Amino acid sequence: MQAAAYHNHRTSSTFLARGGRNSSKNRSGNFTVRMGLKEDGPSLAVVGVTGAVGQEFLHVLSDRDFPYRSIRMLASKRSAGNHLTFEDKEYIIEELNEDSFGGIDIALFSAGGSISKKFGPVAVSQGCIVIDNSSAFRMEEGVPLIIPEVNPQAMDHIKLGSGKGALIANPNCSTIICLMAATPLHRHAKVIRMVVSTYQAASGAGAAAMEELELQTREVLEGKEPTCKIFKQQYAFNLFSHNAPVLSNGYNEEEMKLVKETRKIWNDMNVKVTATCIRVPVMRAHAESVNLQFEKPLDEDSAREILRSAAGVVVIDERDSNHFPTPLEVSNKDDVAVGRIRQDVSQDGYYGLDIFVCGDQIRKGAALNAIQIAELAL
Known part of the structure; x- marks a missing residue:
């Protein structure tokens, strides 16, 4: 099952570099007329277009018929000059440089923190709205950290056509997936x-980690020593503490992102948050166990109804059949799934x-959330 799911991912996430998909057919198999290319739409740039999230940016733009009049495909010098097909049109990937953002209205960044720190302010200075998927600016004062279903008001002052550039941060994937479910209850x-x-799935560490998980799985099943280049230890048939650096307080950086980003997004510096982040041998969707303590009473039946009516959330909570959310069920899906909704008997x-x-870490945890932010700016 897992290997099959990964091959499906590889077909979809690397389709552009390998010649393109039939862009008039959506993921449900229905044929549609693409409405994205519009003369009055914004001009876009995708920074890091060859990466897993960069490729997913393009999927989401297409799936949501995001309006654009032009799109610039940007990547490193290594990828520059390669051809890429998107919505039946061929593009040449350009090398990212300081001149890449002339005439660009919205830039979607997913090329790592160092690239964002170098080129994000350059793009903003040229009047571009930058939506950054790295951790570079998330905790900077004055930079909105946005989940559109949670705190859209935090970017009310940013609008396309104002002539002013702006920087908006995409939260960490674990934070997005968690707060999509926790916020309606909050x-x-x-x-x-x-x-x-x-x-947390391999996808959180990029396409190379996903490829290594598949490789390791084959190697272990064949009795070979597993290749351990990305995580430096066996990932297949194993789990381990998240590979983010461990801080002086004993928490790793991934765990502290959940703490700090939750407080900023909820605009509540007093909410108490603690986290333990683990890597598991799953391809592209994260799972999270969340325990909530409330100021006001909330019973599980009311919570279930609140979640059923929440935007971007689907409830899978079938106790009789022991059917609850799984990473495979949410892979390539927009919605975050919630289940195991039960009263905490310790309180x-x-x-x-x-x-x-x-939730799908590449989709809602990264690319979809960024495109939804762009939609708010239109």
Whole structure:
């Protein structure tokens, strides 16, 4: 099952560099007329277009018929000059440089923090709205950190056509997936403490990590020594603490992102958040166990109804058949799935809940969220 899911991913995420897909056919198999190319649409640039998230940017732009009048494909010198097909039109990948953003209205960045720090301000200075998928600017004061279903008001002052450049940060994938489920409950009963345990897929470390997981799986099944270049230890049939650097407080950087980003997005410096982040041998969707403690009472039936009506959330909570969210079910899906919704028996009354959340790390955890931010700016 897992290997099959990965091959499906490879077909979709690298389609552009390999000659293109039939762009008039969407993921459900229905044929549609593409409406994205519009003379009055914004001009776009995709920075890091050859990466897993860069490729997913293009999928989401196409799937959502995002309006654009032109699109510039940007990557490193190594990829420059390669041809890429998007929506039946061929593009030449250009090398990213300081002159790449002339006439660009919106730039989608997913090329790593160092690239964002160097070129993000350059693009902003030329009047471009930059939506950055790295951690470079997330905690900077004055830079909105946005999940459109959660805190769209934080970027109300940023609009296309104002003539002013702006920088908007895309939160960490684990934060997005967690808060998509936790925020509707927070709005109702106010979360005062949240405990998160994550089970994070290979996709969070990029296409190379996904390829290595598939390679390791074959090697281990064949009795060979597994290739360990990305994570420096066996990933297949194993799990381990997230590979982010460990800080002086014992938490790793991934865990502290969940803490700090939640407080910024919720605009609540007093909410208590603790996290443990784990890598698991799954291809592209993260799972999270979330324990919530509330200021006001909230029973599980009410919570279930709140989540069923929440934008971007689907409830899979079938106790009789033991059917709850799984990474495979949410892969290539926009919605975040929530299940295992139950009262926390360690807390008196109705002041605590446990939930289990799954979301596609590349899609809602990265590319989709960024495109939704761009839609808010239109």
